[in-house]
Amino acid sequence: xxxxxxxxxxxxxxxxxxxxxxxVFYTCFIVATVFFxxxxxxxxxxxxxxxxxFTSKVTWGExxxxxxxxxGFVVFFAVLTFLTGRGGMEVYEExxxxxxxxxxxxxxxWNPALDITLExxxxxxxxxxxxxxxxxxxxxxxxxxxxxxxxxSFRRLGLPDKIAYAMDLTMRFIPTFGRDFQLTMDAQRAxxxxxxxxxxxxxxxxxxxxxxxxxxxxxxxxxxEDIIDAMDLRGFGxxxxxxxxxxxxxxxxxxxxxxxxxILLGSIIASLFGYGKFWVPPALLNALGx
Amino acid sequence: xxQDPLLVVDNVSFRYREREELAIKDISLQLEAGxxxxxxxxxxxxxxxxxxVINGLIPRSYKGELTGRIxxxxxxxxxxxxxxxxxxxxxxxxxxxxxxxxxxVINEVAFGLENAGLSxxxxxxxxxxxxxYLRIADLRDRDTFNLSGGEKQKVALAGVLAMEPxxxxxxxxxxxxxxxxxxxxxxxxxxxxxxxxxxxxVEHRVEDVLKISPDRMLFMMDGEVVYEGSTEGVxxxxxxxxxxxxxxxVIGRAAEDPPPAKIEFLPGVAPGDEPLVRFDxxxxxxxxxxxxxxxxxxxxxxxxxxxxxxxxxxGKTTLVKHAIGLLKPKSGNVFVEGKDTRDLSVAEVxxxxxxxxxxxxxxxxxxxxxxxxxxxxSNLGHSSEEIEKEVxxxxxxxxxxxxEEYPPLALSFGxxxxxxxxxxxAMGSKILVMDEPTAGQDYKNYMDFMDSILQLxxxxxxxxxxxxxxxxxxxxxxxxxxxxxRLVGDGKPQEVLSDYKHLEKWRLVPTSLLxxxxxxxxxxxxxxxxxxxxxxxx
Numbered sequence: 001x002x003x004x005x006x007x008x009x010x011x012x013x014x015x016x017x018x019x020x021x022x023x024v025f026y027t028c029f030i031v032a033t034v035f036f037x038x039x040x041x042x043x044x045x046x047x048x049x050x051x052x053x054f055t056s057k058v059t060w061g062e063x064x065x066x067x068x069x070x071x072g073f074v075v076f077f078a079v080l081t082f083l084t085g086r087g088g089m090e091v092y093e094e095x096x097x098x099x100x101x102x103x104x105x106x107x108x109x110w111n112p113a114l115d116i117t118l119e120x121x122x123x124x125x126x127x128x129x130x131x132x133x134x135x136x137x138x139x140x141x142x143x144x145x146x147x148x149x150x151x152x153s154f155r156r157l158g159l160p161d162k163i164a165y166a167m168d169l170t171m172r173f174i175p176t177f178g179r180d181f182q183l184t185m186d187a188q189r190a191x192x193x194x195x196x197x198x199x200x201x202x203x204x205x206x207x208x209x210x211x212x213x214x215x216x217x218x219x220x221x222x223x224x225e226d227i228i229d230a231m232d233l234r235g236f237g238x239x240x241x242x243x244x245x246x247x248x249x250x251x252x253x254x255x256x257x258x259x260x261x262x263i264l265l266g267s268i269i270a271s272l273f274g275y276g277k278f279w280v281p282p283a284l285l286n287a288l289g290x
Numbered sequence: 291x292x293q294d295p296l297l298v299v300d301n302v303s304f305r306y307r308e309r310e311e312l313a314i315k316d317i318s319l320q321l322e323a324g325x326x327x328x329x330x331x332x333x334x335x336x337x338x339x340x341x342x343v344i345n346g347l348i349p350r351s352y353k354g355e356l357t358g359r360i361x362x363x364x365x366x367x368x369x370x371x372x373x374x375x376x377x378x379x380x381x382x383x384x385x386x387x388x389x390x391x392x393x394x395v396i397n398e399v400a401f402g403l404e405n406a407g408l409s410x411x412x413x414x415x416x417x418x419x420x421x422x423y424l425r426i427a428d429l430r431d432r433d434t435f436n437l438s439g440g441e442k443q444k445v446a447l448a449g450v451l452a453m454e455p456x457x458x459x460x461x462x463x464x465x466x467x468x469x470x471x472x473x474x475x476x477x478x479x480x481x482x483x484x485x486x487x488x489x490x491x492v493e494h495r496v497e498d499v500l501k502i503s504p505d506r507m508l509f510m511m512d513g514e515v516v517y518e519g520s521t522e523g524v525x526x527x528x529x530x531x532x533x534x535x536x537x538x539x540v541i542g543r544a545a546e547d548p549p550p551a552k553i554e555f556l557p558g559v560a561p562g563d564e565p566l567v568r569f570d571x572x573x574x575x576x577x578x579x580x581x582x583x584x585x586x587x588x589x590x591x592x593x594x595x596x597x598x599x600x601x602x603x604x605g606k607t608t609l610v611k612h613a614i615g616l617l618k619p620k621s622g623n624v625f626v627e628g629k630d631t632r633d634l635s636v637a638e639v640x641x642x643x644x645x646x647x648x649x650x651x652x653x654x655x656x657x658x659x660x661x662x663x664x665x666x667x668s669n670l671g672h673s674s675e676e677i678e679k680e681v682x683x684x685x686x687x688x689x690x691x692x693x694e695e696y697p698p699l700a701l702s703f704g705x706x707x708x709x710x711x712x713x714x715x716a717m718g719s720k721i722l723v724m725d726e727p728t729a730g731q732d733y734k735n736y737m738d739f740m741d742s743i744l745q746l747x748x749x750x751x752x753x754x755x756x757x758x759x760x761x762x763x764x765x766x767x768x769x770x771x772x773x774x775x776r777l778v779g780d781g782k783p784q785e786v787l788s789d790y791k792h793l794e795k796w797r798l799v800p801t802s803l804l805x806x807x808x809x810x811x812x813x814x815x816x817x818x819x820x821x822x823x824x825x826x827x828x
Contacts, residue, residue, distance in 0.1 A: 183652045184653065189636040192717070226388040228351070233381050234402035236373075
């Protein structure tokens with residue numbers, strides 16, 4: 001059986017919109033974000049995302065694990081980008097060194113050094129803002145979208161019955177998977193299994209995860225077979241289906257969708273005209289004598 | 291013109307594609323409106339296969355070779371779609387958990403009607419009608435995953451009834467219910483039959499189903515029908531070791547057989563001076579303000595065979611998870627052999643206390659049974675010679691020899707359960723804890739393995755969580771009753787289980803075996819199984 005996310009009706013801004021309208025807006029927002037590397041544009045998008053986050057009434061207590069997990073990822077990769085300059089090479093051509101850190105030792109005659117450049121710093125920062133605004137919008141979904149509306153929301157966006165219901169089941173499969181994982185983890189710990197003690201190379205570490213991965217996978221497969229049987233036995237997919245839940249767009253839903261589409265079109269047009277590329281504050285460039 | 295019978299199964303045989311032998315052989319039966327038919331038999335006898343043939347999952351979802359005919363209202367179902375069949379045959383699967391698709395109760399009940407493409411008004415009318423009939427209208431807007439086992443089953447049933455089937459097919463409907471919910475469900479089925487719906491119940495808890503006096507009964511063995519007829523006749527023709535029959539019938543029949551072998555439980559116990567496990571004012575909650583356990587004080591001593599009883603959601607599993615340190619109390623302490631579980635890792639506790647989880651599929655992963663059994667003891671750092679001995683011993687005890695190299699995941703459910711118990715036995719712990727050891731097992735199977743585990747010399751104490759009052763009557767020397775996180779009973783079975791008013795309050799239903807045992811207690815001085823009672827001189 002599928003369990004659900006921690007959805008509650010919170011009477012918040014985001015929940016005042018129709019779920020289909022929200023999915024349209026969300027999709028436009030995410031695609032628009034992908035067009036930009038300009039810190040200024042990205043900040044604007046982040047502000048929009050944060051408005052929804054801070055008005056969502058999702059408490060820190062209930063969502064902190066998700067924020068810390070995703071926040072940790074975002075910061076880690078931004079720092080990695082900053083240190084290595086990885087990924088930035090395509091967006092900027094020259095670098096302006098602010099300072100160079102030199103290690104006070106040498107390894108086999110090599111003296112590790114790190115160039116801190118203006119471009120790397122700005123790129124790391126832009127990347128962080130970009131990913132974080134996408135992540136914020138995504139984290140909100142499980143807390144604010146009523147699971148009973150998943151299927152009909154996709155159906156109204158024009159997806160066929162079968163695919164809309166499949167999307168519905170998939171979204172609810174994720175937390176179910178989490179529950180099975182926890183049960184398996186407990187069962188194996190009761191057999192003296194300790195994940196903290198994983199050691200060895202990558203391959204042997206993965207092998208040592210088998211006691212968790214195998215039961216969880218088998219459960220997922222068996223669970224989906226049960227679901228198919230249960231659907232078949234109640235005549236799913238024989239013809240056009242009525243969806244009991246009836247949702248109606250209100251004026252504000254149209255407004256939200258128009259807003260989303262405008263953001264998307266604006267981004268496409270801006271990028272066609274060459275706006276929104278990687279940006280370094282000129283004042284800082286001048287200060288470095290570039 | 292005579293009306294066609296509701297259901298005719300005519301000479302049906304079936305072989306699953308991947309198997310060589312037939313799962314069912316030449317089965318024929320008929321069912322009329324308003325009749326209740328009970329199909330019983332041990333696991334693997336083909337009763338679930340027969341159910342799948344009738345509801346059309348065979349051959350549509352499960353492929354194989356099917357011969358014979360199924361007629362519903364006189365029409366052959368072989369060229370009907372599953373949806374068409376499901377309009378006449380409503381199926382409630384063994385585990386309602388696995389059947390429920392909707393997030394809210396109303397969505398779940400409406401699912402089949404939505405698929406039929408009815409209008410919203412009609413869907414609501416029929417779904418609500420069905421919920422009213424089952425007296426669950428108050429659940430309408432609840433989340434399905436928060437329901438109790440009994441509620442889940444009624445919701446699944448409501449979803450099926452809303453489609454107005456003429457035949458209801460129930461596959462082991464009692465398996466996941468506490469005794470009071472099971473009785474409730476049975477009464478409901480009787481009511482439905484009286485309204486004119488034909489009911490086919492597949493169940494091995496024969497004694498329970500007999501309470502609603504089915505019109506007929508079918509007993510299956512190895513894919514064949516070995517008895518068909520009235521329920522009165524079954525007592526004489528069915529082996530009472532195979533199927534659980536009312537205690538008085540068993541006593542009557544066992545009197546003619548030689549007395550059962552005497553079994554000595556926990557033969558290796560040496561009484562210790564210290565309790566093995568001690569709960570000291572233990573409380574626990576997941577969410578502040580909603581206690582799952584409240585101020586539990588409890589000692590587990592060498593020699594205890596404890597049955598933990600209580601309704602769904604009473605906190606039974608949470609209690610035993612504290613004993614192994616998977617959960618730590620929010621207040622109070624749990625000591626295992628004198629040490630606080632807060633200072634011990636789960637792995638350290640595991641060498642004292644072995645815990646068999648309810649579902650074997652949450653733990654089996656290894657490529658062979660032998661590897662599966664090696665996993666626990668090698669995690670505990672046992673030497674390879676020790677491990678070899680321990681593994682061999684548990685293979686012998688759980689009757690798994692010959693299967694050492696089989697992949698556990700390819701075994702049947704009953705065998706998997708045995709492997710999961712063997713995997714814990716191999717760890718050589720002093721205390722064995724089993725969560726619902728009999729779930730999904732048929733009577734003969736679980737009585738056999740409970741007998742053999744309790745005779746093992748290695749354990750000092752055994753605990754099991756169960757819904758089955760008779761399991762406590764036959765095996766336990768101490769019963770713990772839990773309700774809403776509180777200890778509401780703890781003592782000898784004859785003390786805790788003798789107050790029927792008390793039991794009813796905790797959703798337990800006295801069984802015929804308990805009745806007889808209490809009646810004969812003056813002479814026996816302890817609870818025993820029906821076969822043994824048959825040989826007590828009066």
